[in-house]
Amino acid sequence: MDISNLKRKLAILADAAKYDASCASSGTDRRTSRDGTALGSTEGMGICHAYAPDGRCISLLKILMTNFCVYDCAFCVNRVSSNVQRARFSPEEVVWLTTEFYRRNYIEGLFLSSGIIRSPDYTMEHIVRIARLLRHDHRFRGYIHLKTIPDAAPELIEEAGLLADRISINVELPTDRSVRRYAPEKDAAVIRKSMAGVKLTQQDYADPTFRGRKRGRFAPAGQSTQMIVGADGANDRTILGTSVRLYSAYALRRVYYSAFSPIPDCSAALPLIKPPLQREHRLYQADWLLRYYGFELDEIAPADDAGMLDLEIDPKLAWALAHRGRFPVDINRADRATLLRVPGFGARTVGRIIASRAHGTLRYDDLRRMGARLGQARPFVVTPDWRPSALIDRADLRARTAATPRQMELF
Amino acid sequence: MTFCVRLPRIGTFNAWRDVARQLARAGVPAGDVDWGIAGEPTGLFDDALPDGAGALSVPGAFVDLAAALIPERSGEGMAIAYALLLRLQGSRRLLGNRADRLVARAWQIGKTTRRDIHKMKAFVRFRELPSETARRRFAAWFEPCHRIEEPAATFFADRFGDMDWLIQTPEITILFEEGRLRLSAERNTRPAIDDDIEQLWKTYYAHIFNPARLKVKAMQAEMPKKYWRNLPEAVLIPELIASADLRATEMRQTLPSQAPPRAARILDRLHAPNQKRTPPAGRRR
Numbered sequence: 001m002d003i004s005n006l007k008r009k010l011a012i013l014a015d016a017a018k019y020d021a022s023c024a025s026s027g028t029d030r031r032t033s034r035d036g037t038a039l040g041s042t043e044g045m046g047i048c049h050a051y052a053p054d055g056r057c058i059s060l061l062k063i064l065m066t067n068f069c070v071y072d073c074a075f076c077v078n079r080v081s082s083n084v085q086r087a088r089f090s091p092e093e094v095v096w097l098t099t100e101f102y103r104r105n106y107i108e109g110l111f112l113s114s115g116i117i118r119s120p121d122y123t124m125e126h127i128v129r130i131a132r133l134l135r136h137d138h139r140f141r142g143y144i145h146l147k148t149i150p151d152a153a154p155e156l157i158e159e160a161g162l163l164a165d166r167i168s169i170n171v172e173l174p175t176d177r178s179v180r181r182y183a184p185e186k187d188a189a190v191i192r193k194s195m196a197g198v199k200l201t202q203q204d205y206a207d208p209t210f211r212g213r214k215r216g217r218f219a220p221a222g223q224s225t226q227m228i229v230g231a232d233g234a235n236d237r238t239i240l241g242t243s244v245r246l247y248s249a250y251a252l253r254r255v256y257y258s259a260f261s262p263i264p265d266c267s268a269a270l271p272l273i274k275p276p277l278q279r280e281h282r283l284y285q286a287d288w289l290l291r292y293y294g295f296e297l298d299e300i301a302p303a304d305d306a307g308m309l310d311l312e313i314d315p316k317l318a319w320a321l322a323h324r325g326r327f328p329v330d331i332n333r334a335d336r337a338t339l340l341r342v343p344g345f346g347a348r349t350v351g352r353i354i355a356s357r358a359h360g361t362l363r364y365d366d367l368r369r370m371g372a373r374l375g376q377a378r379p380f381v382v383t384p385d386w387r388p389s390a391l392i393d394r395a396d397l398r399a400r401t402a403a404t405p406r407q408m409e410l411f
Numbered sequence: 412m413t414f415c416v417r418l419p420r421i422g423t424f425n426a427w428r429d430v431a432r433q434l435a436r437a438g439v440p441a442g443d444v445d446w447g448i449a450g451e452p453t454g455l456f457d458d459a460l461p462d463g464a465g466a467l468s469v470p471g472a473f474v475d476l477a478a479a480l481i482p483e484r485s486g487e488g489m490a491i492a493y494a495l496l497l498r499l500q501g502s503r504r505l506l507g508n509r510a511d512r513l514v515a516r517a518w519q520i521g522k523t524t525r526r527d528i529h530k531m532k533a534f535v536r537f538r539e540l541p542s543e544t545a546r547r548r549f550a551a552w553f554e555p556c557h558r559i560e561e562p563a564a565t566f567f568a569d570r571f572g573d574m575d576w577l578i579q580t581p582e583i584t585i586l587f588e589e590g591r592l593r594l595s596a597e598r599n600t601r602p603a604i605d606d607d608i609e610q611l612w613k614t615y616y617a618h619i620f621n622p623a624r625l626k627v628k629a630m631q632a633e634m635p636k637k638y639w640r641n642l643p644e645a646v647l648i649p650e651l652i653a654s655a656d657l658r659a660t661e662m663r664q665t666l667p668s669q670a671p672p673r674a675a676r677i678l679d680r681l682h683a684p685n686q687k688r689t690p691p692a693g694r695r696r
Binding site (some may be wrong): 011037040043054061063070080083106139244265268274277356358360 | 462504506508509510511512515529531533534535536537538539547549551564568569571572573574589590606607608609610611612614615616617618619620621622623624625626627628629630631635636642645648651652655659662663665667668669670671673674677678681
């Protein structure tokens, strides 16, 4: 391998890939290469092999096959109208980089995406070819995440899913209108159709054949998608509403929110902003509350005209402050659903509280040992040795719990 | 009576389990046992292990918890595991009670050693050595906080099954050759090995970083500085942090440029009715 040429391409094609937020390598089947005939393993939990100074985990080699692209999406660094440097990896180069990095324990596997060249099918064929080389010729048992192209032939997406642990298709923007405006060559309906196709194929493979055999594993770590936040005018209510629909309609494992981030050589159609990182963080918190804490969209998403989550306090605390009548909660009596709604309690803490209650009455200090964040939980709980004095006025209570100052979105 | 138990550095967990069973059957209270690793100084009073009879029973969760407690370096983990073993005989469901101080402390120590194992899986960096067989050879150096080499070793054997490799820590050598895993206790020092591929990895690390999203604290929470000296990419961190703001500001201040001429041609073709999907002219592969 020509290392200096490869280094040049790697620089370009990693730069081109870094705006995709996902680097997860969790939730797939367990595999090993202990038999000595192959390379790689996967466990239930993925491993972050490094962290970049942006605080993001580096788990996979996240690159584009090529950043040549015939589409002109305004938010994208690789759009056809951009003057960024272009490069293209050969399939052998991607395979070589993946396995050499893997052998040195830098990565869990490959996350391969690509600009659209020639046609969706042509591009998808090449992505699938790389995965096939890795799995079959190089007997690679590590993690593979493939980004699929919405317009590509279903057979190609099916083969991608049989080779990969996870496949994903980005919805890109929260509304169809924004997709038409900022990604004119993409079609939100086609993207959804493709996600529906993946879900059906997944179900199809999960069913045994009439002889009771499994026909193979189709994307065992499921499918995910990404939405860019802050590029269009969509508010948090709209974004979360889209997420709720995506989770329920297409059985997605994850919706990633990616704060619209400055790119080199921006488009005139979309001026750059400071990435709304705090907003992105609140959306992830809200997403978690919807999926694991029993909250409904209407409870979390603000009903006012702005429809934006509070940047200063997390959405669970905001809900609790607006529903003080439900508090304080008696730690020794409340059911799981009620405990999950206490600010400062995570799902694990709640599990520990419930298991420990069987042994005796819990006191205030016990909560700390169970992992509760008492700075937040304090005004909302009752134990035999702790009772909050009447819930204080809103401004004061907010001030006691809000730690992060508001982040400026525009500058 | 004081029993001074010194366990071997390799096979520690199994040895702990055998001794703990024996002591527990004899009804030796937790406070009468001083746990440690062979080679550590013993006290003045050291009685021969007593014989005892009787059945012990523990829930499955205890075995996992004990396995996470034994590698803890100060010896507190081994002592707590024994104290829990005794108390579990009276209350089988004890481990679910996080309000119990000993139980809470045990889970806390278990979390620390599990994290140490996880970080070893994450931060070991192999460098290639010359090989005389068909199997490629690699070596790594790692400095764990606790005595976790044994529980961590199987991960590497499962993952790197088709190569020979060696991981050295200051106290242990883990060797995997022809599919056989062997551990030996020996003093090691940090070897000096070069690997050309590291420059590619550093290129990747520098370019996957987004300077517009600098979050140094978040990075250090997961990748504390104590690991940096054994991570080849970490030498880049200070410069990436120092230049981040300027790079982000430059991106925002640069005005949109003229699209390259080929862009219009490609988009015309793409938007044309009855488009034929042929490669755009002028584009090289």
